[in-house]
Amino acid sequence: MKFGSTPLPGVFTIEPELHCDERGFFGRTFCVSEFEYHELNSRTIQCSISFNQRRGTLRGMHYQISPREETKLVRCTRGAIYDVALDLRPDSPSFRRWCSVNLTAENHTMLYIPAGVAHGFQTLTDETEVFYQISEFYEPSTARGVRWNDPSFAIHWPIEDRIISTRDAELPLFDDTGQSP
Numbered sequence: 007m008k009f010g011s012t013p014l015p016g017v018f019t020i021e022p023e024l025h026c027d028e029r030g031f032f033g034r035t036f037c038v039s040e041f042e043y044h045e046l047n048s049r050t051i052q053c054s055i056s057f058n059q060r061r062g063t064l065r066g067m068h069y070q071i072s073p074r075e076e077t078k079l080v081r082c083t084r085g086a087i088y089d090v091a092l093d094l095r096p097d098s099p100s101f102r103r104w105c106s107v108n109l110t111a112e113n114h115t116m117l118y119i120p121a122g123v124a125h126g127f128q129t130l131t132d133e134t135e136v137f138y139q140i141s142e143f144y145e146p147s148t149a150r151g152v153r154w155n156d157p158s159f160a161i162h163w164p165i166e167d168r169i170i171s172t173r174d175a176e177l178p179l180f181d182d183t184g185q186s187p
Contacts, residue, residue, distance in 0.1 A: 007033075007040050012105045015098060016120040017091045018046070019107055020079070024114070035081065035116065036139065046118060047077040049141040055083075056136040058129045062165040065174060066126015067092050067152050074148040075121035077141040082109035085134030087127040088164050092152070094180075095122035102180075104161050109136075126154060128163050151177040 010019040022033030034040075041048035056065065067090070070076045080089060092104040107117050108130070119125050127136065154161065154170065156179050 007035075007037060009040075009044050012091070012107070014091055014093045014100045014103060014105050014123065017093075017105060017123060018044070018118040020116040020118055022114050033114070035114075036079070047120065047141050049077070050079070050139045052138075052140045052143055054138045054140065056138070058085075058134045058136075059132065060169055061129055061132050061134075062167045063129040063134070063169045064126065064154055064163060065128075065171070066090065066154055067124040067161075067177070068126065069094065069122070069124040069150055070142060070145060070148045071150055072148070074142045074145040077121055078119040078125055079116055079139040080109065080119065080125065080127075081114070081116040081137045082111055083135045083137045084111050085132070086110040086112075086130040087134055087136060088130055089117050089127045090125070090161055091117065091119050092124040092126070092159060092161070093122070094124050094152070098122070102159060104159055106162070124150075124152060126161075128165055128168070130164070152180045153177045156180050 008021040024031040024033040038048045087109050089109045090106045093100045
């Protein structure tokens with residue numbers, strides 16, 4: 007596995023090293039010892055998928071607060087997404103900054119998102135599926151989010167014609183204390 011840095015500390019791209027032959031390829035997408043070597047949270051207690059019928063679907067920006075802060079490993083298993091990580095850790099040198107990565111079924115790249123970093127994505131193709139490995143159970147009382155178009159972050163989303171749930175469209179704007187309501 008190849009671990010790549012991003013502009014946000016603790017957020018990594020991870021690419022499987024593919025071993026190819028006449029049958030196709032084989033590659034690891036997760037290894038506890040490699041995660042521990044890179045000092046990443048290797049705990050996975052829940053896996054989820056998100057299927058999105060139409061190009062332009064936007065989900066996010068989501069995270070959980072203590073005591074259920076979650077780490078996510080995100081991979082696009084069908085189609086393509088523009089994946090965004092938003093640093094909401096007040097003590098981080100990249101606090102309030104974001105980065106993006108194109109994850110596709112073809113490139114097999116994954117994005118590691120540590121606790122305190124919000125996550126969202128926009129689909130680049132129809133019929134897109136996203137696979138998540140998550141370190142904590144979903145807990146509605148600790149679930150939080152900030153609005154996808156909050157001007158304090160100025161996240162660039164590539165597709166203008168967006169499909170957004172009412173819940174995500176009504177997420178709060180970020181307040182200056184570093185907390186969302």
